[in-house]
Amino acid sequence: MLLKDKVVIVTGASRGIGRAIAVTAAREGADVVLNYWGDNDATYNRRPAIREVLDNIASLGRRAIAVEGNVAERDTGAALVKAAVDAFGRVDVLASNAGICPFHAFLDMPPEVFETTMAVNLHGAFYVTQAAANQMKAQGTGGAIVATSSISALVGGGMQTHYTPTKAGVHSLMQSCAIALGPYGIRCNSVMPGTIATDLNAEDLSDTAKKAYFEKRIPLGRLGEPEDVAECVVFLASDRARYVTGAALLVDGGMFVNLQ
Ligand SMILES: NC(=O)C1=CN([C@@H]2O[C@H](COP(=O)(O)OP(=O)(O)OC[C@H]3O[C@@H](n4cnc5c(N)ncnc54)[C@H](OP(=O)(O)O)[C@@H]3O)[C@@H](O)[C@H]2O)C=CC1
Numbered sequence: 001m002l003l004k005d006k007v008v009i010v011t012g013a014s015r016g017i018g019r020a021i022a023v024t025a026a027r028e029g030a031d032v033v034l035n036y037w038g039d040n041d042a043t044y045n046r047r048p049a050i051r052e053v054l055d056n057i058a059s060l061g062r063r064a065i066a067v068e069g070n071v072a073e074r075d076t077g078a079a080l081v082k083a084a085v086d087a088f089g090r091v092d093v094l095a096s097n098a099g100i101c102p103f104h105a106f107l108d109m110p111p112e113v114f115e116t117t118m119a120v121n122l123h124g125a126f127y128v129t130q131a132a133a134n135q136m137k138a139q140g141t142g143g144a145i146v147a148t149s150s151i152s153a154l155v156g157g158g159m160q161t162h163y164t165p166t167k168a169g170v171h172s173l174m175q176s177c178a179i180a181l182g183p184y185g186i187r188c189n190s191v192m193p194g195t196i197a198t199d200l201n202a203e204d205l206s207d208t209a210k211k212a213y214f215e216k217r218i219p220l221g222r223l224g225e226p227e228d229v230a231e232c233v234v235f236l237a238s239d240r241a242r243y244v245t246g247a248a249l250l251v252d253g254g255m256f257v258n259l260q
């Protein structure tokens with residue numbers, strides 16, 4: 001088991017990639033703190049979703065707690081760490097994953113869409129990482145932080161001018177934190193998913209021509225699934241990756257390298 005008896009915090013754990021990270025970590029022996037929020041989507045009822053993740057993890061014989069909180073708020077990171085320590089005694093791994101991508105054109109981008117995207121995706125990752133790292137430093141036994149960046153850290157999107165800089169920022173945050181936290185034995189890495197079928201892009205991919213374009217562009221011939229990313233996060237969080245820090249792992253079925 002890759003994460004036997006480790007305590008893992010996952011932000012954005014109610015669905016999509018975060019949910020898969022949480023369940024995969026539990027399957028690999030971890031106890032998990034599940035963060036979620038839900039305010040950004042009025043049509044979506046988050047409580048049954050998080051209940052399902054809790055039940056799923058319990059059925060694997062591991063412990064989990066759910067902690068509601070908006071990562072864009074500075075104190076949420078500290079609250080997640082406190083909940084982890086109260087419930088499980090420590091924090092070994094942070095998967096900083098929560099993110100939003102409200103597609104919008106650039107020229108008339110409402111400032112609040114830009115600022116909320118920055119606040120959730122980048123500021124949230126910063127403050128949650130800082131809180132977890134302080135706890136790991138205090139414990140004195142190292143730790144691992146894996147952030148969900150994106151292929152979008154490397155390439156652009158005309159409807160994502162507010163989003164792609166946050167993903168480049170998350171990638172850069174992990175690089176700098178690898179330096180800042182290496183002396184404490186805390187490793188910091190990111191995964192860069194390509195196009196993974198989740199609620200985040202369900203509407204965008206309902207355009208069948210666009211979906212077909214992605215499938216054609218991906219050498220492995222299919223969109224990604226949340227579990228494809230989760231397995232990589234768990235690897236980077238585990239001791240198997242003990243000499244890996246400051247790295248970014250593309251998990252995109254080869255889409256990035258496919259020029260022609
Ligand atoms: N899907 C893709 O193709 C790709 C996704 N990514 C990144 O992966 C990460 C997860 O995305 P994905 O699983 O696709 O998206 P989903 O929309 O399926 O899930 C997003 C998760 O983030 C949570 N969340 C949203 N806003 C907040 C907030 N303010 N505070 C706390 N939690 C919040 C949601 O909680 P709730 O359910 O309560 O709303 C949910 O658990 C994101 O960072 C995204 O940028 C990167 C590359 C590709």
Ligand SMILES: C[C@H](O)[C@@H]1OC(=O)[C@H](O)[C@@H]1O
Nearest residue numbers: 101150151152194200201
């Ligand atoms: C939401 C998008 O489909 C998805 O998000 C990313 O980060 C990927 O690059 C895709 O654009």
